[in-house]
Every structure is written in structure tokens, then in C-alpha cells.
Amino acid sequence: GAVVSQHPSWVICKSGTSVKIECRSLDFQATTMFWYRQFPKQSLMLMATSNEGSKATYEQGVEKDKFLINHASLTLSTLTVTSAHPEDSSFYICSRTGRTNNEQFFGPGTRLTVL
């Protein structure tokens, strides 16, 4: 069964609003989780590494004030897209590592559409 869940699975919002996406590790306490963005027919691009109890680490070119990440517990990380614009429309996927730190377990993704 799924070990990482995301909510919502899809969301449509108006330009200028904020959207929160939740990522839950269902079977494992994850001190580190990852947020990716995927545009149509493209690969996954890592946006940031979410660290429990501390600030997230953002990849180059990702605006930390626009994509707010909170990892308040060992099972929940949230990504808030603030003041969303149509160009933020994308597929957002979270993941966590397993016990060996090799493979990652991915959530089912959240489709964000900004009108």
C-alpha cells in the first residue's frame, strides 16, 4: 500500500490566491522529505528539501518566499504556493527516503491549476 500520501490530489485556484499541499509519511517517521515539480512531459525537478524542525533547503532558482515549506512533525510536510500565478500550474510531488536513504517513496502528486 501507499507509504506517502498527498492532499489534495488536484486543486484549481484563482490567480493571487495561496494553496497548501500536504504530504504525509504513513509508515515511517521522516526527518527529511522532498518536494518536486513536474511540468507536462518533463522530468521531475527538485524544489526543496524539507527538514523536520528546521528550515527547508531550497534549490537554486526556487523562491523560498513563494513556496513556503513547513515540516512541523515527523510525518507531515506542507508546501504552500503563495500568490499563485498561471505559470505555477504544475504537478507537485513529494517524497521521502526509506531506511537506507537510497530509494525514495513518492506521493501520488497534486495537480495545481491556476486560472
Next chain:
Amino acid sequence: SQQGEEDPQALSIQEGENATMNCSYKTSINNLQWYRQNSGRGLVHLILIRSNEREKHSGRLRVTLDTSKKSSSLLITASRAADTASYFCASIQGAQKLVFGQGTRLTINP
């Protein structure tokens, strides 16, 4: 940044045929992983090959790794319609950061 290239970008074959996808990477690796993504879904880990391994099998999957050429291939034998998906290679950079190739969209025609 993307780790490297995958080819082909798209592959369409008949059910029962073998599908081969290639991946090239740029930096040194400890291991290389392959993932599968069904349309509009998350990724599923398929197989991991370590840098000191040259070939690995898992069911109908066969992965090769050539560290001298910085390339890997994924072979799916006796393909099935359910194998239709996108396939990505990925490697870990730094502590845990996973960097993906551009992916191959595989279509199996019944």
C-alpha cells in the same frame, strides 16, 4: 539541474517485444536508480544498481551500468500493455538529493 539525458524520449512498441531505454549521466555516482511513472501519478522505484555492479535483474527488468561511459540502460522483456508509462533514471547527489534524467515515455501497443 538535470543529471543527464535519456533516450529515446519516446518509444512505441508492440506487446511482447522488448523495450530498451538508455540513460547518460554527468557526475560520479554511488548508484543509479530507475523509476516508473504512470500518467499523472507518483513515481515507483523499480531497481537500483550500484556503481560496482555492471548488470542487475529483477523479474522482466534488466539494468546495465557502464561507469566508464557514464551510461545505463533499462531493458523490459516481453512487454505488456500495463508497462505503458514514463521511465526515469536517477542518481543521488550529496546526502540524499535525487536527480532525475529527462525520462522515456514508453507506449506498449496491444
